[in-house]
Amino acid sequence: MQAYNNSADEIIKKSSIDETDKEMYRSAYKMTIENLDFWYGNNKVLHDVSLNIEENKVTALIGPSGCGKSTFLRTLNRMNDTIPGTRINGIIKLDDINIYTGIKDVSQIRTRVGMVFQKSNPFPKSIYDNVAYGLKVNGIKDKNLIAELVEESLIQAALWDEVKDNLDHSAYMLSGGQQQRLCIARALAIRPEVILMDEPASALDPISTSKIEDLIGILKKKYTIIIVTHNMQQAARVSDYTAFFFQGDLVEFGATKEIFTRPQKKKTEDYITGRFG
Amino acid sequence: MNMKELKFKQKSRLWEFLGEKFIAVNAFVALIAIILIFIFIFKEAVPIFTDPEIREEVTLGKMVFKQEFYEGRDAKWSWQPNSEVPKYSLFALFIGTLKAAIIAMLFAIPLGIGAAIYSSEFAGKRMREIIKPVIELLAGIPSVVLGFFALIVLATFLQNLFGLTFRLNALNAGIALGIAIIPIIFTVAEDAMTSVPRSLREAATALGANQWQVSLTVVLPAALPGLSAGVVLGFGRAIGETMIVLLASGNAAIISANFVDSVRTFSATIAAELAEVVFGSGHYSVLFFIGSLLFVFTFIINFSGDMLLTRIKSRFQGKMN
C-alpha cells in the first residue's frame, strides 16, 4: 500500500493504470482453463479440459476416484510442479495472467491461489506460527501486521474463540476438525483470492464436516472457492457450480442445481444417482 | 481317480516345544550379553572401592581431584600409572577424550548434516546415487585404516599446513575421528529428513514458500530430533572409538586448551596399557573402571539417541501421511 502514498499525481497515474488493467485484461471469470492436457510420465490423465471459474462462487469438482479431479485442482496453483515427470499443455489464467508462463516465480501464484488439503497437515509448530507461516516466508516482517492477520484469519476460519488463549500451543494438540480449520486459517492468512480445497472434510466426523461446510458458505463472500469432493450431497449443499469428471474428461459443467436435477449427459446422471462411483 | 486314504502323521508336540525354546534362548543372547558386559566390566573395577590394598594406591578421589604427589609440590592432575608414585588422574584423560571428540564433532557435524540436507532436499536422483555409495564406502573403512591414514598422511599435512611442533595431536586425531563419524551423522539425519511427511512440504509450498524455504522452515525444524539423534550417536562413537585416537593422537596426557597439543583418551589408554598390566592390580582395576565409564556413557548416549528417534517417529506416525 505504501507505493500509493506518494503524490496525488502518482496516485492518479497508478489508479489509471489499474483501471486500464482491469479494462484490458480482466475477463468476467476469476480463472479460465483452456484445453488443458496433463500427463504423469507417459500417462495422460487430463484430456482437453476447458472450464471457467466464476468469482465469489463455489465450484465443486466431482467424479469417481482416479477421474483426474484432484490432479486438475492441483494444476490451478501449480502444485503438480513439485512432482517429477509431470507435463502440462494448455492455458490456465488467473484474471488475465497465464499462471504457467506469465510469472517469474511460481510462489506468486500460490500466494494468490491458496490450498487446503485432504488430510489436515499443520506444521509441528504452534498454532500462531502455523497461521503466520505463509506471511513470514513471503517476507512480511511487521509483527503487528502479522498478529492482526493471524487473528483475522482465525476468526474467518471460525477457530478464534476456541484457540485464542492457546495460540502458543502445538497445533497437534487440536482435534482433527480444529486442525483442518487451522489449515484453512493458514491458507487465508496470506489473503489469497482463490482457495482450492481437496476433499477438505473427507477425514472428519459429521459435526466437523458441517462446520467446514458452513465455513465455505461464509468464505465465498470474499473468496473464490474450488472444492474437490467425492460426497455428492456435499457438492449439492455447498457449491454454485459443479464439474463432473470421468476418466480424465470434463463430462459436464454447469450450475449445481441444473447438474443435480437435469443432467444433460447419461454418464453424469448415472454417477449422481449412484449407479457407479 | 484313486481315492487313496491319506494318513497324516501325528505331529510331535515335543519338537515344537523344544524348537521354540531353542529359538527363544538365542533371542536372549543379546540381552544377556549386555548384562554380562555390564557385570564383568564393573566386577573388575570394584576393588577400587573395596580392596584396602588397592585403595592405598588408587581411590575415586585420587582419580578425580588434583593430587599432591610429592611433598611441597603443587597439586596437579596427572596420568602416570607406571611411575614410582602411580598417578591415576582420570581428569587428564577426560580432557583428552573431550578435546578429540569436540574437534571430531566440529569437523563432522557441518559436513554430515550439510550433506544430509543436500541429499534429502536438493539432490537429483543421479546425485543421490553418487552420495549414498560414497557414504557407505566411508563407513566401510576400518578404523585402523583411518588411524593409519591419520598417522602417516594427515599428520604430516597438518604439521606442514600449520607449522606444528608435534605431528600427532588432538587436531589430527579429531579430524580422523570426524571422518569416521560423518557416515553416522549423515545416515541418521538424512533418514529423519526424508521421513518428514510429504504433506508438510506441500502445505508450505502451497503457501508460497519456495524449495529452500520449505527445507529450512519446515523440514529442518520438523526433523530436528532426528538431526540431534545423529549428532548424539556420532558423539557416542567419537568418545568410544579406539584405534584412530590410539594411532593419531600422540597419546600424551596433557591438560591444556590447546587443540594442537597431544592428547590421551580413555579408550586409547585401555588399548595401550591393558596388555602390560598385572592381572588384578590397581592399574588393572582402573582400566576396567575406565571401561565402565565408557560403557555407561555410551549406554546413556544410545538410549537418548533412541528416544529422539522414537519421538520423530511418533511425531509423524498416524498424525498424517
Added chain:
Amino acid sequence: MTSTASKIIDTGQIATNGLDFKPKTQGNIPRGLTLLAVIIIILILAIILGNIIYGGVGTINWEFLSHPPENGMESGGIVPAIFGTVFLVILMVIAVIPVGVFTAIYLHEYTSPVSRLTRLIRVAINNLAGVPSIVFGLFGLGFFIAFIGGGLDSIFYNSEGPVWGQPAIIWASLTLALLTLPVVIISTEEAIRTIPRELIEASYALGGTKLQTIIRIIIPQALPGILTGSILAVSRGAGEVAPIMFTGAAYYLPYLPSKLNDQFMEMGYHIFVMATQSPDIEATKPILYGTVLVLLILTFLLNFIAIYIRSGMRRRRASLQ
C-alpha cells in the same frame, strides 16, 4: 499490452491483496553450502582411497600374498595375517549367524512387537551396537578368557599351565561375534519383513506348524538377508582391532594357528603393530601400505557384495507392494 503486464510482474506487485510480499531469493546459498559439504566428503574419500591405492599397489604381488613376514616385518608377505583373519571371521560367522537369525525369527514369529520383552531385547540390541569396541575387548578378556577359559582350566586341567585361560582365536572370534550380532539381527529382520505374509499364512493354513513354517518358508525366503548380514558382519569383523588385541591377536607368530586355543596374526592388528612398533617406519611403509590395501579391498569387496544382494532384496519388496 504485454509490456504493461510484464511491468506489473517485474515490480513483483502482482499480489492484489494489499500485503507487501517480497520477491524471493533463489536459495543458492543453502544449496551451494550443502553441496560443498558433499564435495568435501567425496574429496576426503577420494584422497584416502587414492593415497592407499597409490602407496600399496606396488607392493601387492604374488610373493606378498604367499609369504610370511621376513626381516623384522620389513620384507616378505602377510600370509599369516591373511590366514588368521580368515580363520577368525569363519569362527565368528559360525557363532553369530545362528544366534542372530534365531533372534530375528523370535522377534517376528514368537512375540508381539509391542510386548515388554520384545522392547527389552530391542533396547539390548541397539545398545550392543553402540558399545565401544574396546569395551568388547575388555569383556572378552574378563569373561571369555578369565571366567570361561580360566574356569575350564581349573576344572579340567588342574595345575598344568593355562590351556583355555589365555588369549586364543576362539575367544577373539566369540568377542567379535557379540560385536557383530546386531548387524546380523538387523539384516535378517529386514529380510523377514520382505517375505509376503500370505506365504507364511499359507503354510499355516495347510497345517504346517510354526517350526515347520520357520524351517521351510521363513529361513529359505530370508536367505538373501541372512547372507547380507553375514557378509556385513564379516566385513565389520575383519576390520576391528580393539576387541581382539587382548583376546588373541599376536604381534608375530612363526606358525599358523591350527587349534581353537592358538593365538593368531590378523591384518588390522598387523597394520597397527607395524605402524607403531616398527623401529624404522620408512622401511616398513611399502609393506604397511600393501597390507592396508589388501584389508581395504577385502572389506570393500564384501560390502559391495552385501549392498548388491540387499538392493536386489529391496527391489523384490518394492515389486511386491
